Amino acid sequence: MKVSKNKKDLLLRPLIYLLSLQRLWRLPFPIISRLHLCAFTGMATISFKYWNDCVDPQDLEAMWKDPDVRAEWLNVGETMGSKVHLSRDPDGQPYLTQTEMKAVAGIIVRRHFVSQIDSDMLCAIAELESGRQTLATQYNKKSKDCMMGIMQISVKTAEWLVRDLSYQIYGLDGDSKLLYKPFVNVYLGAAYLKWLSNFEQIERSEEFMIRAYKGGTKKATHKSTSQYWKKYISVKGTLPTRKVFEVAPMPNAPSASATADSPEKGANPTKTTWDSRTSPEDMEEMWNNPSVSKEWTKSGEKRGKVRLSHDTEKRPYLSRTEQRAVAEIILAKHFSTRGVKPCVLCAIAEIVSMRFVNGVGQRTGLMGIDYPTACWLYKDLGYKGYIVKSVEDLTNPFVSMYFGAAYMAWLSEYEGRERSPQFVIQAYISGPQNVNLQETGPIWLKFEEALSRYEDTKKEQNSCPIL
Structure with a gap:
């Protein structure tokens, strides 16, 4: 018996039939929005029944560590070590519950966009x-x-985003179907929002970001996206409690040392030590700085495992002594002829x-230099x-400080003429x-x-040259 060329032929027949009906009866396009060609080439070859089908083991483990997700899953009979079922709507399509969506957004933000993207923003957009x-x-x-x-x-x-802005934690490797995976999709959605937040080097409002996400940057202020903004505000206001979006580590998370030594596959490890962020050569320079050496020794730090300071939300930061030392090292090594002061x-x-x-x-990063600017300065x-x-x-303090100094050097001669300190800053x-x-001013x-x-x-306040 002769069979059809391939299974995709069978899948495309309903689409061809509906397209012919659309032309015959002039049906509106949304009627077949779920059956257009890109859906067939994507959804027809991919199917998720379990969470295990669409997340890495490390991401699934992170989901289990979220207390609300854990409670929800155990309540419906899921067990650790076994496959976790995805919820399905009446049409049989897999979806994330609000609890699961909150957890995915929270994990992505904690790993890659702490204090840069609001997790509720991701959840509201996903809802809409x-x-x-x-x-x-x-x-x-x-x-x-x-x-x-x-x-x-x-x-x-x-x-x-992957090619030009280097958001490569979850690489696509030429396979667009990977976008159906929740962590991949939310990560890239957050990356796009971060880019929108500083579009054309101008700090943008939440309204601009949301409306641009919907209609593109050219329609961020157009009336066509105003209704979307109103819906977004409404949805965001009805989201469940924000407690899972706090920056603090997730319950039962690995210890700081374990996380630094054994980073998760496909994820940005929580680099809690200086040594996990910087090169051995730069660390040696830091230890050779008398003020830093004194500060680290006093706080009980040891070579090979110097802890970064963290605020109450567990965000790593530099002491002023450490920051000054990084600036002095960078300027001495790479900008000694430019006359830039560490201060x-x-x-x-x-x-x-x-x-x-x-x-x-x-x-x-420390100096607020974005990836495209750093690449431009480098290349x-x-x-x-x-x-x-x-x-x-750019979360390496030395890398960020270096490209920050390079950007200042470029600004000092912007458009081919010497610029004043006020202009540069x-x-x-x-x-x-x-x-x-x-x-x-x-x-x-x-x-x-x-x-x-x-x-x-204080001694140099009246005569501290910038460049």
Whole structure:
């Protein structure tokens, strides 16, 4: 008996039939939105029955460690060590419960976007975009692109985030179907929101980010996205308690040393020590600094395992002594002829990151230098003292300080002419195109205030050269 060429032929027949009906009866496109071609080429070849089908073992373990998820799963008869069933809607489509969605968003933020992205933002978008369906798929007729998964990330956007912005913790490896996996999809959705938060080097509002997520940056202020913003606010206000979104470690999480020594596969490890962030050569330079050596010895630190300081939310930060030492080492090694003062770099770090190693808000790392800027400085301007291969590299204090100093050096001669200290500082904070020395004066005052916090600046306050 002769059989059809392949199974996909059988799957495409209903689509062809419905398309013919659409042309005959002029049916609106949404009627077959679940059966368009990209859905068939994706969903037809992928099926999730269990959580184990769409997450790595380490991610599943992290889900079990969330107390609310654990309680929910045990309550419906799931057991650790066995496959965990995905919930299904009346149409048989797999989806995440609100508890599960909260946990996935919380884990992603804690691992990769602490203090940069609001977990509730991810949950509200997932609610609006897909109803939390893992295999949700839509087709954009204008862009000819597919939106996939919980956060409805397009294939083009996902590839751009991985290729150009180096969000490679969950690599796609040319397989767009990986976007259906919850952790992959939410991670890239968060990465896109972070990019939107500093679009065109301007700090953006939550409303801009949400409306741009829906309609693109050109429609972030267009009336076509205003209703989406209102729906978002409504959904966000009805989300369950935020307690699982706190930055503190998850219950039963591995110890700091275990996490640093045994990072999770496909995840950004919680690097709790200096040694896990920096090179042995830079660590030796730190130990050779008398002030740092004294501070570390006094707090009981040992070579090979120097702990980073953490705030009450478990976010790693540098002491002012440590930060000054990093600035001195970077300037002595790479910028000795530029005349930049360590106190200047430290003051900028105070403003943009509050000395938090991972950065604050949309700003990455100690000096708030984003990945595209670091790559540009490295590839085009020849600042190759440190290699930057991914966003994660910028959470190394030395790497961030180096590219921060390089960016300052470039700004000092912006558009081919020597710039004033006020211009350089304000351009660093708000972008060179947005400098207005009268309107942005408060930035300079804030910088001077931060500068005064470093002990030796009092003597130099009236004559501390910046460049």
